[in-house]
Amino acid sequence: MTAEQPPAFAVRGLTKRYDLVTAVEGVDFTAPSGTVTALVGPRGAGKTTILRVLLGLVEASSGTVTGRRESPRDVGAVLTPRGLHPRRGARAHLSVYAAALRVPPRRVWEVLGLVGLDEDTEIKPDAMSSGQRTRLALATALLADPKVLVLDDPMAGLDHTEHGWLQDFLRKHARRGGSALLTAESLAAVLPAAEHIVVVHEGGVAYEGSATRLRRGHPDRLVVAASTPVALATGLAAEGYTDSVIRPDGRLAIAEANEAQIKAAADSARVRIESIIPDPIHPDRVLASLTKPTRVASPPMPYGIPR
Structure with a gap:
């Protein structure tokens, strides 16, 4: 990362409270440009809340978020749920979003090819595997050719082959000069792709640094x-x-x-x-050692509020 290449995201003192419940507090981390950064931690650690604040979908209670975003089109997102229309085939789904983004129709075919759905253009989400649904959501995020990808739990429900495909896709995206920030509950699932690891635990950051340094500390x-x-x-x-x-x-x-x-x-x-x-040492044993519970569980989050 250089002075001419600011980070994809720089988060300082990020805190988000919902009435009496604190989802995240005092979160600091940097997602460098040109790399894949993984936010890893157990369910309820605050990963999705952080992502939604970064995307501007949720307003932070305090703290700052800066990054390499000249326009909203610079960031493409895959959220949970995936936001796929149940009655539209893959091509029709993408065509609706392409029109909204004012990108040419040929871009639909380009992104279908990028995610390997160019032979399944009429398949509908109900008939798709988890991997196909993730690929279609990723294709939607790619329509505007964004510099930064933000992916919420993209490995969930994928088989070994789909894991490998997505890891390879993210590595290639970074090599082309792009950046990616993804969340996961498993460290093992993201290590093949992620160069920068942020372990999130109980609403804060338990570790930030390279995957190599993390493993060196747990040999x-x-x-x-x-x-x-x-x-x-x-x-x-x-x-x-x-x-x-x-x-x-x-x-x-x-x-x-x-x-x-x-x-x-x-x-x-x-x-x-x-x-x-x-x-x-399995990577998820390393993760477990960093995320041992230290406080009484928070009250249940209000309905519909992500963690």
Whole structure:
């Protein structure tokens, strides 16, 4: 991101209250231009509220939102629900929106091709799979050729193939100079596409930074059963491998060192190794560690108010 390329969104001190209920409070994060940014967190964390404030659909109680938006056409959105007319086929649906946006009719066929629906132009939402409905909603968002895409829970209900397609689409959009901001309840679902991660928890930001830095703080480990765990940990530390944790069952969970290095340290310390078992950290375990409940649940939100 440079001085000539402002962020897609910059959020500072964002707070939204509904009467006595605070949906989000003091939210700060930046969605850099030219990247895919994911707002990740459990249901009710405040992700949808943040998106709706960014889109101008909900007025913030306080805070500021700035970004790379010269006109409303610079932002395309996929919301929940998807907003698809049940009686209109894909082409007819897009034609209505194209007319409203004053884009030429040929753009309908272009976006159908971009999302892979060019052979399903007459299919209606009731007959569509979840993936097809998401593709059609995305095609609607693309009609004005926006620089920024805002997608609310686009991975919901998608199978493995559709996940892969959407991840690839978002990566290509960023490589072309576009930006995307999406929400998800699963960190694993967005890691293949998202470069920038914002973990939202209880209406605030629990983590912001690169996916690489997040994983570095929660590394995969080798779990070792040893005759003297403390001696093995001491031997590893002497070799520079200081990230070892003794678990309640007495086994040693070791990061950074590989199996050969662990065995060499055990030989030097005269420690007997009984077993070495890989313990890869699933991304959603990382997410769970960042979003442990810390407060009493808020009262139910008024009907129709998104979280």
